[in-house]
Amino acid sequence: QKEVEQNSGPLSVPEGAIASLNCTYSDRVSQSFFWYRQYSGKSPELIMSIYSNGDKEDGRFTAQLNKASQYVSLLIRDSQPSDSATYLCAVDAGGTSYGKLTFGQGTILTVHP
Amino acid sequence: GAGVSQSPSNKVTEKGKDVELRCDPISGHTALYWYRQSLGQGLEFLIYFQGNSAPDKSGLPSDRFSAERTGGSVSTLTIQRTQQEDSAVYLCASSLGLAGGHETQYFGPGTRLLVL
Numbered sequence: 001q002k003e004v005e006q007n008s009g010p011l012s013v014p015e016g017a018i019a020s021l022n023c024t025y026s027d028r029v030s031q032s033f034f035w036y037r038q039y040s041g042k043s044p045e046l047i048m049s050i051y052s053n054g055d056k057e058d059g060r061f062t063a064q065l066n067k068a069s070q071y072v073s074l075l076i077r078d079s080q081p082s083d084s085a086t087y088l089c090a091v092d093a094g095g096t097s098y099g100k101l102t103f104g105q106g107t108i109l110t111v112h113p
Numbered sequence: 114g115a116g117v118s119q120s121p122s123n124k125v126t127e128k129g130k131d132v133e134l135r136c137d138p139i140s141g142h143t144a145l146y147w148y149r150q151s152l153g154q155g156l157e158f159l160i161y162f163q164g165n166s167a168p169d170k171s172g173l174p175s176d177r178f179s180a181e182r183t184g185g186s187v188s189t190l191t192i193q194r195t196q197q198e199d200s201a202v203y204l205c206a207s208s209l210g211l212a213g214g215h216e217t218q219y220f221g222p223g224t225r226l227l228v229l
Binding site for chain 2: 051
């Protein structure tokens with residue numbers, strides 16, 4: 001069974017700090033990786049996608065992918081209270097599993113003023 | 114443009130009744146997905162439609178669950194003889210459906226189903 005594991009949290013950081021969210025996946029052939037943000041009572045919203053090893057930056061967000069270690073992370077710089085949400089790591093294994101996102105359980109992030 | 118829309122936003126039903134949940138994908142998106150999010154199970158894949166191909170139903174939890182997609186656009190998820198464990202948020206997503214992978218799925222607001 002394909003699994004996606006996230007650091008359990010909850011994670012609490014002060015405003016302005018860096019929040020680090022981690023995710024590991026079991027299927028070595030996974031091809032596409034996504035971070036979604038979900039506010040309470042709302043649907044998931046895409047934050048970042050990453051497909052190649054290395055870092056990908058978008059504003060305050062940086063996604064990091066290491067396929068050899070089967071590890072993907074999300075860094076949020078200059079964290080703001082509005083970043084407080086559940087962050088979901090999602091993996092698309094591709095191949096015959098193409099289109100089926102497998103989600104981690106989510107990490108609850110709280111940014112306190 | 115409009116995002117993915119779902120209806121109803123909330124549904125309360127009695128155990129044993131059938132329910133239909135509707136999803137309208139983003140215009141031009143050929144791929145459509147249904148997921149379920151519940152407290153104990155997180156976000157789980159249910160079914161995937163791509164164009165005119167046969168749907169991937171591998172995530173449907175039982176034969177009480179079925180889905181169809183008419184005209185390559187709107188989709189309906191039907192749950193027959195609902196059970197209390199079916200209570201969850203049912204999320205629909207769509208993507209462009211391009212060959213080659215790396216598709217980003219965009220989620221609708223969900224339908225919150227409560228089975229009494």
